[in-house]
Amino acid sequence: MFRLLFFGFGNVGQALAQLLIEKKDSLSERYGFEYKTVGIVDMLKGSVINNAGLDLSKALKMVSQDESLNKYPGGETGIMGLDAINKADADVLLEMTYTDIKTAEPATAHIKTAFQKKMHVVTSNKGPLALFYRELKSLADEKGVEFLFEGTIMSGTPLLNLIRETLAGSEILKVQGILNGTTNFILTKMEEGMAYEQALKKAQELGYAEAVPDADVKGWDALAKTTILANVVFNKMLKPDDIPCQGITDVTSEHIKKAKSGNQRYKLLASVEKKNGEIIAGVSPVKICLSHPLASVNGAVNALTITTDTLEDVTIVGPGAGRKQTGYSMLIDLLTIGGKK
Template identity: 35%
Template sequence: ALQRGMHVVTPNKGPLVLAYRELHELAAANGVQLRFDGTVAGGLPAINIGQRDLRGAIVSQLAAVPNLCTGYVMELLADGMSWDEALERARQIGVLEGDGSWDLEGWDAAAKLVILANAVLDYPARLEQVARTGITDLRPGLLRAAREQGRRYRLLAQAGRNPDGTYSLSVAPVPLPPQHPLGRLDRRQMGVVYSTDIYGTIISIIDETDPIPSAATMLRDVLDIYA
């Protein structure tokens, strides 16, 4: 489509993770736009905020909970469910597909972090650069103990700016205290925090209980192209 001079709106992470720069160069060469805000955190405008509202800023730290499945499963485990029970419940409500390994092992969050790094931080991140730890080794007792202490485990995707201008990328389950902006997320919420030099700290959270926000994101991208 890009080669044929057609604008593209996509929620598909794969091509952007594997060839972000190449696809954007192709779009520019053909005078068209490639829009992809729906690839990260459903209806949350994480990319739009980063690209539009943080212009001119240096982002020193990016922290995101871009995956609904893992937070939901960890909350069920903290409720007292076994792993099997939690996974079955997550499948029933539609936040977990198949065996869930793409989500539970942190690949989904890592892919979204790569897209955010390229799109917002202008850093040519690759998937292999992300230090990735999933949630599959977490014990339910650990999650319950954290909740009793006022903390919530979330699979946190982070990018921290180094002195040389590069970024260190990681995905790992972290027990977040309630004073952390993402530590207050409900099991059906996702969020992103941008720490910047000139705009301060920008926080965006979405409560996504159905597929409509994700679908609306694609409509928003179309409207942005033709506005």
């Protein structure tokens, strides 16, 4: 029986909770995975801790009605931050809090505290991985716990599991792909005839881009994911500032038309490659031939081509964002841990 502590109960946390409720019987029957929730902590929605177990359905109903979890009947309420981690008798911290990508806080502090208590950690937060992966992984190994983060790269599309499990024994020589759905959507719309500003506005209307879209269009989101890939897959110790990054803000309609006339297409590509004993990483808009496997990936979709010494190129395509999809990524990692207890 795994005791779960939710840190963050927004879209992703609620999606994970719904999946755990819907699949409770099948998770037990197929994987032997059984759980109870001992705490839910959210900066805006309140908190409740009960080591005897909470009713996830009740918690979901409360937040759907804009009722604070501080009013949950039964359990200690109003406990936040590190105090909640220390109070909860949990096996797994599910870290999904809003975190500053520049400092990776408060998620990094939450993760470190959980490791000190010998809790496994599953997170969807890119910041701690991009800035402090090596330190956090070393602490997890020292404490004998798992540190998993499938949702940080391609949401619920199981990229890291593919590399870790299915491609076990293969040497990864290069990864290259589309790791930001917003910019891919914009470039697709530009090829259809929209100007950059029109395509961006459409992305914002559909909820793909934020009102201030810099993290997407300047390449910062893809950069964080590239840093994670370099450190996790290629065992480097890079920070985002070590990797050259160029977004799509300088790509014009003329660039798009010229590429199209030459049977090429612009994509914002993230890449990490072993070359002459060095690891070369970067994010930039690149013209690729229409015959390339990544050229047909259009709209708000992600894809990554993995070059190996055994199978040559393997390409995985799937959603790179989304409430349910990211919640599912957390479930994938929970099941990975579930086989280790």
